Amino acid sequence: MNCLTSMRLCARHVSKRPFTGLPKMQAPAFPLRQFPRMSSTAFHFAEGEDAQQLTRDANALLQQGWAQDGEGMGVTKTFHFKSYFKAVAFVNMIAAESASKKHHPTMTVRIGSVDVHWTTHRPRGFTQKDVTMAQHCDRGADLMGAVDPSQGLKCGPTV
Numbered sequence: 001m002n003c004l005t006s007m008r009l010c011a012r013h014v015s016k017r018p019f020t021g022l023p024k025m026q027a028p029a030f031p032l033r034q035f036p037r038m039s040s041t042a043f044h045f046a047e048g049e050d051a052q053q054l055t056r057d058a059n060a061l062l063q064q065g066w067a068q069d070g071e072g073m074g075v076t077k078t079f080h081f082k083s084y085f086k087a088v089a090f091v092n093m094i095a096a097e098s099a100s101k102k103h104h105p106t107m108t109v110r111i112g113s114v115d116v117h118w119t120t121h122r123p124r125g126f127t128q129k130d131v132t133m134a135q136h137c138d139r140g141a142d143l144m145g146a147v148d149p150s151q152g153l154k155c156g157p158t159v
């Protein structure tokens, strides 16, 4: 054991080494602000919205299977159908209401399902319009025979 590996202080080395202070703090692997988001219940309401009313409505939508989007700016839900034709008919039903209300969702159509996302672009955020349109989707889905996810048409071989 020499003077560097032992815990004993060696006057020869201690005196020759300049004091460099405490070891530098290591930066975290990623900036703390980019830490993965915990699931959050904070919606970003657009300017001018009635926050109390919108909070009640947003919570009711969450109870109906809607989920907050990643930014808290809107809500998303996937509707399932037994045929592609029904999925497309559902999209058209939403499209008709969107044209009439001048409020448009982002939709992804799959063989037996439709993803719907409601948010408001101007003013930016979640609004009563998104709530009204999401409620319209739920009513339309019931009328058009939306099914449980397990019953929806899936791509691939049937077993």
Ligand SMILES: C[C@H](O)[C@H](O)[C@H]1CNC2=NC(N)=NC(=O)C2=N1
Binding pocket: 102, 103, 104, 105, 118, 119, 120, 121, 122, 123
């Ligand atoms: C002029 C027109 O009514 C606006 O651009 C509408 C169109 N559709 C819209 N749809 C959605 N989702 N958000 C909007 O802010 C919006 N604005």
